[in-house]
Amino acid sequence: MYDPLVDSNPGRSQPHTPSYWVDTAGSPPPDDGPSQGNLEVDVAIIGGGYTGLSCAYHLAREHGVKAVVLEANQTAWGCSGRNGSFARISGGRVPLATLVEKYGRDAAKAYFNEMHQALQTTRDLIRIGDIDCDKQADGVFKVASKAEHVAALKREVGMYNSLLDYPARFVEAGDLQGVHAGAESFGALNMPDGFSMHPLKLAWGIQRMAREAGAKVHPGSPVTDWSSSAGGHRLVTPGGVVTARRVVVATNGYTSRELSPSLTGRILPVHSQIIVTRPLRAQEKAASLPGSDCMFDTRNLLFYYRRLPDDRILFGGRSAVNGRDAENLIHRQRLLDALCRKFPVLNGIQVDYNWGGWVAVTNNSLPHCYQVPGLQNVYTGGGYAGSGVSFSVQTGKRLAQMLSGDSRPTPVPFLHEAPKPFPFQSFLRVGQRMAYAWYRFKDAE
Numbered sequence: 001m002y003d004p005l006v007d008s009n010p011g012r013s014q015p016h017t018p019s020y021w022v023d024t025a026g027s028p029p030p031d032d033g034p035s036q037g038n039l040e041v042d043v044a045i046i047g048g049g050y051t052g053l054s055c056a057y058h059l060a061r062e063h064g065v066k067a068v069v070l071e072a073n074q075t076a077w078g079c080s081g082r083n084g085s086f087a088r089i090s091g092g093r094v095p096l097a098t099l100v101e102k103y104g105r106d107a108a109k110a111y112f113n114e115m116h117q118a119l120q121t122t123r124d125l126i127r128i129g130d131i132d133c134d135k136q137a138d139g140v141f142k143v144a145s146k147a148e149h150v151a152a153l154k155r156e157v158g159m160y161n162s163l164l165d166y167p168a169r170f171v172e173a174g175d176l177q178g179v180h181a182g183a184e185s186f187g188a189l190n191m192p193d194g195f196s197m198h199p200l201k202l203a204w205g206i207q208r209m210a211r212e213a214g215a216k217v218h219p220g221s222p223v224t225d226w227s228s229s230a231g232g233h234r235l236v237t238p239g240g241v242v243t244a245r246r247v248v249v250a251t252n253g254y255t256s257r258e259l260s261p262s263l264t265g266r267i268l269p270v271h272s273q274i275i276v277t278r279p280l281r282a283q284e285k286a287a288s289l290p291g292s293d294c295m296f297d298t299r300n301l302l303f304y305y306r307r308l309p310d311d312r313i314l315f316g317g318r319s320a321v322n323g324r325d326a327e328n329l330i331h332r333q334r335l336l337d338a339l340c341r342k343f344p345v346l347n348g349i350q351v352d353y354n355w356g357g358w359v360a361v362t363n364n365s366l367p368h369c370y371q372v373p374g375l376q377n378v379y380t381g382g383g384y385a386g387s388g389v390s391f392s393v394q395t396g397k398r399l400a401q402m403l404s405g406d407s408r409p410t411p412v413p414f415l416h417e418a419p420k421p422f423p424f425q426s427f428l429r430v431g432q433r434m435a436y437a438w439y440r441f442k443d444a445e
């Protein structure tokens with residue numbers, strides 16, 4: 001499997017990794033084929049996931065700029081075509097209390113508003129583009145997987161209510177049975193906003209909208225070399241050279257170390273993995289997930305899960321540390337064991353799908369969209385830490401505003417600063433391995 005910390009680029013024209021989403025997405029929309037010959041463009045966007053496609057759409061629709069998207073493989077080949085499908089008020093992995101403590105109340109509020117708007121931007125795109133992506137009803141539950149997590153969840157609800165004036169609520173264990181049964185169900189924080197959908201259909205819908213607005217989308221076009229001069233940026237792809245006045249880097253967790261020295265080390269790719277079971281029978285459904293809401297739990301290494309429209313369960317969590325180990329069946333088994341611990345009725349259930357991908361984590365576990373220091377007219381966004389479905393769509397929109405002259409389109413102070421490179425780069429994965437072992441120990445206690 002492609003490993004961004006090891007390989008020089010993600011390949012060329014590779015098919016989507018086999019998944020439930022690929023099998024149920026139908027046919028992809030038209031694209032512009034691999035980039036051919038020498039092109040001179042105003043804006044080139046590297047990476048064809050939600051960030052890149054949303055940026056292309058917003059640039060064309062709202063700012064009259066017709067960008068060219070260069071995607072190494074198929075559009076949405078990275079996280080955008082293989083994620084857990086939750087569009088939530090989320091971005092990054094910093095708890096609300098920590099945000100307030102570290103950045104202050106006003107910054108925490110401004111960031112919450114941005115995440116809230118991100119969800120609305122995603123909803124708006126689905127509505128405006130009439131994207132048929134199996135959007136489900138709103139409802140998100142953070143479920144206490146141990147009784148001792150309940151007090152912290154109740155405090156969190158209190159912060160949402162008093163600090164953000166947001167109607168989160170605590171659902172007692174007894175009242176949770178209609179949506180989440182099973183053995184690890186001690187109550188939950190419920191957010192009324194947030195929904196699931198078909199992530200690949202969503203990406204393809206945005207691709208269609210971007211092209212209809214005038215952008216070009218070139219799959220099979222990995223940028224394999226990049227040089228810059230006063231005249232602009234020279235991006236080499238297997239089909240030819242694209243010279244661009246401005247560049248947006250939307251490669252996120254799939255950014256290789258070789259793409260640009262100015263980006264190296266700012267993102268740690270972290271593998272997340274998903275299994276999908278066979279469809280459940282009626283009594284299995286009643287004893288596991290009677291509802292179809294988005295669920296995640298209170299573990300350090302959390303699990304996310306939901307019942308799909310055809311009654312299968314999608315269940316995901318952190319897995320391998322490097323690409324070499326990503327296909328080791330131990331990770332599939334770990335997820336299955338965790339699923340069956342939560343819902344003992346599913347013991348022995350057949351797993352029909354199993355895949356994973358690289359989410360992007362920054363040094364402060366928060367996302368960013370910023371002008372790249374040391375490179376003229378280059379912008380980038382990412383670092384959503386596995387919570388980037390709606391936030392990447394929003395970041396694409398913000399990047400389009402930045403290219404159009406608004407250097408700080410949000411009042412969130414940390415969002416428009418370049419994330420600091422991780423220290424001790426060569427030991428990152430050793431550290432990650434140790435952290436996982438510690439969290440697994442704590443979660444099992």
Ligand SMILES: Cc1cc2nc3c(=O)[nH]c(=O)nc-3n(C[C@H](O)[C@H](O)[C@H](O)COP(=O)(O)OP(=O)(O)OC[C@H]3O[C@@H](n4cnc5c(N)ncnc54)[C@H](O)[C@@H]3O)c2cc1C
Pocket residue numbers: 009010046047048049050051052070071072073074075076077078079080081082083084085086087088090221222223224250251252253254255256259272273274304316355356357358359381382384385386387388389390391392
């Ligand atoms: C298993 C899994 C589950 C997840 N679940 C959720 C969830 O439920 N909710 C949520 O909010 N988030 C989730 N995420 C995260 C979310 O999917 C991502 O944050 C989001 O899709 C990021 O979109 P992106 O466009 O920034 O990056 P990506 O979709 O990863 O796109 C980057 C693209 O860049 C391309 N690329 C890289 N290098 C080059 C190059 N040199 N030249 C050209 N192209 C290049 C890659 O091929 C790739 O297609 C999950 C992620 C994974 C992997």
